[in-house]
Amino acid sequence: MRTPQAANKVKAPLLKIRDLRVAFGDVEVLHGVDLDVVPGEIHALIGESGSGKSVLARSILGLAGHRSRLTGSIEFDGRTISGLTEREYEKLRGADIGLIVQDAMAALNPMRTIGQQLVETILYRHPKFRTQGNKAALAASHRAELNEMAVSYLKQVGITAPEKRMTSYAHQLSGGMRQRIMIALALVGEPKLLLADEPTTALDVVVQRELLQEMREIVLARGMSMLLVTHDLHLAHDVADRVSVMYAGYILEDGPVAKVLPNPSHPYTEGLLDAMPDMESTRGTLKPIKGEIPPPEKLGRGCPFASRCVLATERCRGFLPKMAEVAPGWTSRCMEAHVKAAELDDLALEDAEREREASGVAKTEGNPLGHKQDTDFAVVVDARILRHCYYARKGFFGRRRPWNVLEDVDLKIRTGEVMGLVGESGCGKSTLARLMLGLARPTEGSVRFKGEEYPEPRTREWRAQRPAAQMIYQDPFSCFDERMSVVDQVAEPLMVHRGLSKDEALAKAFAVLRASGLPEHHAKKLPGVMSGGQLQRAAIARAIALRPALLVCDEPVASLDVSIQAQVLELLNELKRTTRMAMLFVSHNLNVVRYICDRVAVMYLGRMVETGDVDEVFHRPLHPYSKLLTASTPGADASVIRIYPKGSMPSPIDRPAGCVFANRCPLAQSRCLKEVPKLTAVEGMGEGRAVACFAPLEKLVALSEYDALATSEFAQNGAIQSTLANQPEA
Incomplete structure (x- = not known):
């Protein structure tokens, strides 16, 4: 739980940024930024x-690039660090200031073991060794200590099992483990x-929750500070003490998390919150922020958010307000979200309705997104997979050994239904998802599409069905x-599969792209110059242009900003309303799944552990793993x-004999070690x-309705839990 940081009000800032301006060539991208981070605070x-x-x-670390030009001041621990030489920055990086990047796989050396990289970092960054010369001699004389x-x-x-991980390479570890290694490397210098910088963006909710909680505990225990860069407001609410909202190179709002996020002052902060789905939001109620951040060279003299703000006036477009105090320790460039909160909601709803009517998307007839799927098949795809195998080889000449990646899967998707599929990486x-799409055939079992089994991949019949x-x-x-x-x-696929001429196909493609929210001037661009949100819209347009009966969405919004994510979700939601297309929606974001899906299947280590109506499963989860997932979701009660019990998902190559979740389950008994529970x-x-x-249904319901004061009711036999915790893991 977050603890009040009342003492921070009297502390001098550890990091003090004043009037920071950063330009690349003649284009300024940061415009007079002021920011304070005090000791013991997560900002x-x-x-x-x-x-x-x-x-x-x-x-802050002098890593903006050689072409960048910086003015203003950055003070760290009472010392001005803006304008340091490269050698001075090198002494600062990894020592007094640690950096955790988003993509751990790209940051770690693939040619060296984790132990080698840690030892080298200790030699060059740890306070005990960093000032000593001759690192090779130090490494030899202090090998055991290092x-x-x-x-x-x-x-x-x-x-x-840290001793085992010392000899592992980065590619042999999961995403969560690699991110933990990055945190360990950042802590070596005792910063x-x-x-x-977005340290948990691509991670599963359980791993994300564990990592952020561990980071918070480390920061508070050591009296450190942390600047957390993220686009997830729920995550900021769970972890941070203070928050600064940034837009187009300006700070628009700054204050305590406990005050800013429940009742934001600036319309942009309000817009970000309205664009994020949660466990209570009703389908169709997301309010995406229309438009895009203007490029730096096209910013006017007024408020940078004016072009996207429904409350903007002529004064907003010609005048940039200064940061003003909303309450002690809380400042903002605008108070309109406080003053006109109800009007802001009404205007957003009216704007969405006008746009829907203008585009004609609300009408099925003539809708370029698709048409009502005319089919006699109530079930579009029916997967009954006994097992599906991958193969591993020990050594260059070793025999290929099969291991089951899927077991006992029974899943149907009906016409017009969106089925969610959730679980850890x-x-x-x-x-x-690939099997249900017909891209491969299961080792044992079948996948039937419209009543018939998928043809053998790469055959003529298979291509005709694509x-x-x-x-x-x-x-x-x-x-x-x-x-x-x-x-x-x-x-191109319209010409190949529908036999349209090039002119007809281009006309149809432009219509579908417009309906997907991509204007014609973007449609003519090459992919390399487009944003992720624009390209994802184009990917949706290409998939639905052929009017498929089944659309599989594999993490389609995982890497998108909240406003772009909301736009894509509303597009998929509109597609569902205007057609009877069946969808399989794969994601680790439970808030998104609950918003877009009708039913959900929860998977763990290749097995289905729970299925049902999405609201029932997420609000009253029965399986202990489903409860762990929902409790780990940002914004939930954890x-x-x-x-x-502490643990991780076992390796599918060394699959446990009994229940696959036994080593992490608070309700596990000795039976769980030997027998596999069937989906009932x-x-x-x-x-x-x-x-x-x-476990009996009453125990599953009790865990679902868990009371923090009733922990003792779920205490398990210590010997059993010790045995389960020592099972092999991934």
Whole structure:
């Protein structure tokens, strides 16, 4: 739980930024930024991509780039650090100021073991060794001590079996483990300030919750400070003490998290909150922020948010307000979200309705997004998979050994239904999505599409069926050809599969792209010059242009800003309303899944552990893993997590004999070590509700309705839990 930081009011700032301006050539991207971070505080910096968050964070360490020009002042621990020489910055980086980057895989050396990288960092950054010369001699004479220190840092960040991880390479570790390694490397220098740039963006909710909680505990225990760069307001609410809202290189609002996020003062902060789905939001109620952040060279003299603000006046477009006090310790450039909160909501709803009527999307007839799917098949796709195998080889000449990535999967998607698929990375979600799309065939079992089994992949019959089953991939940058314009790539499948002429296909492609929210001037661009949100819209347009009966969405909004995410979700929601297209929506973001889906299937280590109506499963989860997922979601009450044994998902190559979740389950018994629970229907809890657990229903309901004061009711036999915790892991 967050503790009040009342003492911070009298503390001198550890980091003090005043009138910071950063320019690249003649274009200024940061405009007079003021920011304070005090000791013992976690300060969140939030805003959309392109708002200047990463430029600000990198400028602190002199990493904005050789072409950057910086004015203003940056003081750290009472010393001016803006304008240091490169050698002086090198002494500062990793020592007094640590950096945690978003992509740990790109930051770690793939050619060296984790132990080697930790030991080297200790030699050059730890206070005991960094001032001593001849590092090779130090490494030889202090080998045992250095290894012991490296292991201790791995333990501090929650790495299980740290001695084993010392000999591992980055590619052999999960995303959560790699991010923990990055935190350990950042802590080696005993820094006073941590700069964390989107440290958990691509991680599962359970791993994200554990990492952020560990980071917070480390920061508070050591009396450090942290500047957390993120676009997730729920995450900032759970972790940070203060928040600064950034837009187009300006700070628009700054204050305590407990005051700013529940009742924001600036319309932009209000807009970010309204664009984020949560466990209570009703489908169709998201209010995306229309438009995009203007490029730095096109900013006017007024408020940078005026072009997207429904409350903007002529004065806003010609005059930039100064930061004014809303309350002690809370400042903002605008008070309109406080003064006109109800009017802001009404205007957003009216604007959305006008746009829907103007585009004609509300009418099925003539809608370029698609048409009502005319089919006699109530179930579009029916997967009954006994098992699906991958193969591993030990040694270059070793025999290939199969291991099950999926077991006992039974999943149907009906016409007009959106089915959610949730679970941690490595549980088999994407593999199941590929099988349900017909891109591969299961080792044992079948996947039937419109009553018939999918043809053998790469055959003529299979290619003829491709238009009816389409996919939206997580990374839009990797699924477009850099050499062709977007509109040409949307038109190409129309020519191949529908037999349209080039002119007809281009006309249809432009219409679908417009309906997807991508204007014609963007449609003619090459993919390399477009943003992630624009490309994701293009990917959706290309998938739905063929009017498929089944659309598989594999993490389609995972890397998008909240406002772009809201626009894409509303587009998919509109697509569902105007057609009877079946969708499989794969995601680790439970707030997004609850908003867009009708039913949900929860997976763990290749097995279904719970299915049912999305609201029932997320508001009253029965399986202990479903409860762990919902409690780990940003913004949720995480008190129940304390009764879960520490552990991680076992390796699918060394799958445990019994229940796959036993080593992390607070309700596990000795039976769970030997037997596998089957997915069984639950009577009286709605159609399709099923759970795979040996625990009695009353215990599952009690865990679902967990009271933080009732921890002792779920205390388990210590010997059993000790046995389960020592099982092999990934």
